[in-house]
Amino acid sequence: MQTQGQVRSANLAAVLACLRDGGPRSRARLAADTGLTKATVSSLVAELVERGLVVEGALVRPGSVGRPSTLVELDGRGFCGIGVEVNVDYLAALALDPTGTVRRETRLALDVAALAPAEVLARASALVSEVRAGQGAAAVGLTVAVPGQVQGAVVRTAPNLPRWVGTDVAAGFADQGLPVTVANDADLSALAEVSAGPHAHVADLVYLTGEVGVGGGVVTGGQLLRGSTGVGGEVGHLALTPGDAVCGCGRTGCWETVVGLAALLRAAADPGDPLRDPGRDLEDRLAEVVARARAGDARTLEALAGIGTGLGVGAAVLVALFDPAVVVLGGYFAEVGEFLLDPLRAALAQRVEDADRVVLSTLGFTAAVRGGAHVALQPVFDNPTSVPLLEAPA
Amino acid sequence: MQTQGQVRSANLAAVLACLRDGGPRSRARLAADTGLTKATVSSLVAELVERGLVVEGALVRPGSVGRPSTLVELDGRGFCGIGVEVNVDYLAALALDPTGTVRRETRLALDVAALAPAEVLARASALVSEVRAGQGAAAVGLTVAVPGQVQGAVVRTAPNLPRWVGTDVAAGFADQGLPVTVANDADLSALAEVSAGPHAHVADLVYLTGEVGVGGGVVTGGQLLRGSTGVGGEVGHLALTPGDAVCGCGRTGCWETVVGLAALLRAAADPGDPLRDPGRDLEDRLAEVVARARAGDARTLEALAGIGTGLGVGAAVLVALFDPAVVVLGGYFAEVGEFLLDPLRAALAQRVEDADRVVLSTLGFTAAVRGGAHVALQPVFDNPTSVPLLEAPA
Structure with missing residues (x-):
């Protein structure tokens, strides 16, 4: 009672x-x-x-x-939740208020894989301080998105950031004095998609993010699918499409070797091409892919069509298993999405009904930090008495 | 309030x-x-x-x-829930009381695919009357399991019972005077596994049933996965393993063409062999497969190993996506399971951790009717005031 x-x-x-x-x-x-x-x-x-x-x-x-x-x-004036993301080649942070308005956001290109985790965490915490500064709203919590699977606050697997396995990510933000949650980037992006925007309150949604790796986040029956050990919804290292390329994880045939960013760039350009230059900013390179495709470059269009088909073949498995109302493509998939959707839907339609349920995210690369900030705010909504009474009632 | x-x-x-x-x-x-x-x-x-x-x-x-x-x-004396199953080659019915005790069960071999749905439903209703008869317990509800996907009370897809598409299954039991629910057989079996026995209260479980077709039921986060249109967890018609055989559904490469019962019998015996005689009872044929395997027959063992490997390759996808604590094999998989588990776990271990999470069901072919009876009893547990006060208090 x-x-x-x-x-x-x-x-x-x-x-x-x-x-x-x-x-x-x-x-x-x-x-x-x-x-x-x-x-x-x-x-x-x-x-x-x-x-x-x-x-x-x-x-x-x-x-x-x-x-x-x-x-x-x-x-929206009094409180905010903070999301921060550590990804393979960038850091990002965002402050969201209870009305769902983004108060501050910032993003920093960084070769995370080349740096020591401690150094990256120090920079990420500085980014958090930056989005907290200069606004009256009190931060109530912080969620850290990482491109891997976590157990508690510790990274358990991160195929594209192997140095991070075993890192206590929350400890890197102890100076913030906030409750810290660490979670998978694609899971947080899926939550962002169902918390606001065109897919708000959709109970069954699959989010696929193309970055250096390929991640998945699944909402089913209104709940994030976590699984018995917290690693459910892992899609990048499944053999969802035929293929025998060796993956960063050491196995062959993983889906991300077929539809990941590296597969696109390899198919679209020869080694000497500036698209293949790891020193160039990724967004610049993606913009160039889009520019070439719009100009009708045959090789670029063919490479994109290959990615789209591979996405469709794999998405057929996900659609049959999760029966989502919508499959949202984020990360680089959304950036080049105008060239992926037709071949993707054609491949998908061979296996499942309603191929039009695959759409592009409108949240861009901020999906994970937005979802993280949303999670950070949740305790306020769950238990409004957790925030103190104002000294002088409004 | x-x-x-x-x-x-x-x-x-x-x-x-x-x-x-x-x-x-x-x-x-x-x-x-x-x-x-x-x-x-x-x-x-x-x-x-x-x-x-x-x-x-x-x-x-x-x-x-x-x-x-x-x-x-x-x-357990006053009430029972009834589960009845219409499958490709048998009917079954079971009465379960609120203590989880099976009060009555019965099973009837029947070539369902060859009969008109109305005739099958009349026989199934007679089976329900049989398990209701001669016991003091009042039936509170009836759940019908079918090997297909349903929408409301109507069969939407049933690759191995094509005549049933569009059939209002609930209408066939109107004479029982009970609330009737119609559901997928594998979904109900998954619920049976988590409602009692060794996997009671497991929050994340995948149930795979091998019959003429191959069905899947998924419990995630303690809830049955239904999806946006109620057809989530469909595994039989996914291209989970390499293969190009034509399926009953008209597509090629479906998992059930690789690991379904027909694939086993085809691999284990030539056309003239009694194992391939569709007129013989299926359980007899399975018993013979087991007998041959135990006697060390090379062809039988090879056929079973092939099924086990195919199950392991496909299960790797399911384990990575759903991260279940346990994968339960039911139907014919359980009957011949002693010869499947080793090759299955070997294939699974190449892709995911903890291959030992795959186990055999102990519920045999009664899983679906047991799950159905459990579902039929649920309203009593949800709202105990839905049952009348006894006339003379005990």
Whole structure:
């Protein structure tokens, strides 16, 4: 049986969730939506205002007669969640407020694989300090995205960042004084996709990210698929397509040897070509791939079509198993997506229904940090009494 | 906010779940386990006794001093759930009581594919009447397992029972006067595996059933994976292993053409061999396969090893994606399992960790009907007030 305090806390959370998921509304509407009495809703809203979580908004008149009522909405000013990403060739950080607005974001190209993890973590923490600075909102938590599988705060596998295996990532952010969660980048990106934007609240979604590696994040029945040891949804090292190239993980035939970034660049250009120069910024090289494809370069178009077909053949397996409403392509797949979708859907349609469910992400390379910041904010929504009462009620 | 009635109903359900999942216990222990007061627990137990759902059991003395207390346990006498299965070559039905005890079960070899669905449904309903008859327990619901994907009560796809597509299966059991649910056989088998026995309460489990077709049921995060259109977990028609045989579905390379029962029989025997005689009972033929393998027949052993390897290669994909604690092999896989596990685990170990997580089902061909009966009983556990008060309290 719940105590009175637990019931009130659950009701505060219900009001907050209603405002997050449904947008601003009157107290009367909140009462109707939550099944609580108007008196209870008024008391709950008053407490949420005192905690800096909601704010009174516009005055609206429901019709030609009747009393006008004040809309209540989430207050984005007081708090934020922070997401930070360590990837193979960049760092990124982002601050998200409870209304879902990005307050600050920053990204830094960095050859992470060539540096010591401790040095990278110091730089990443500096990036976190940067997005926290100069805004009134208090950070409530930090989530670190890594391109690998984690156990607790420690990297368990990271095929493209082998030096990171065994690293306690959370320890690198101890100076931030925040609760720190460490998670797989593709899992966080999948959460970002279902938390806002065109796929908000989709219960079954597969997110595929093309970077140096290929990652997958799966939401099924409204929950992130984690599996029994936390490594579920791993797609890059499956033999989803025929192929016998040797992978960074040491096995052959992994999907990322067929559809990963290296496979694209190898197919699109000979070794002397600037596209193959690891010293050049990756985004510049991808922009050049797109430019060549738009100019009709046959070799580039053929390379992209090969990636698209490989994605479609593998996606058929994922679609049959997870039956997602949507498959979202992120990372480099989204950057060159206009040339992938047709061959991808053609390959997919040979195996499963509704090939149009594959779409491109609109979050770009910020998906993982956005998902991380969302996760960092979640405790506030789960338990609104975890944030302190303001000293002077608004 | 919950009404008093809703709170009481939820508390009745909590007590019932505690007894189902943890076994018989005293009122004091129930109070400790549920967080309810002893007075509340006593009142709830009294109501559950009046509804015929629990019964007072043995008197136990906790130690050398102190008052003895009476154990409370689930009452299996009053109610049962019914599962019935329509498969390619048999019908089965089973009655399960709330304690998880099988009250009646029956199975009938039948060439379902050769008969009209209406005739098969009439026979299946007769089988349901048979397991309902002659026992005091009142059936509370019926679940029908079919080897295909369903939408509502209608078969949507059934590659090995094509005449059934579009059939309203629930309508065939209207004479039973029970709530009827129709579901995929492998999904129900997966639920049976996690509802009792060695894998009870496992949150992440993959069930693979070998019959004429190959089916899959996936439990992830404690929930059956359904997907956005209800067809998630479909494994038989994926190209999980290299192969180009034409499948019953019309495509090539489907996993069931490599590891299904037809593939085994084809590899194990030439056309004139009695193993290949479709007129012989399937269980007899499987018994003969096992007998030949135990006698060391080289061709039989090679055929079984081929199935095992194909299962391992495909299972590697499933293990990487779902990260299950256990993969359970059912149907014919379990019958011949002693010859499959070694080659299966060898193939699996090349791709994923912990190949020993693949085990054989102990439920035999009754998994689907057991899972179905479990599903049929669930409303009683969800809402104990859905069953009437007994006329004379026990």
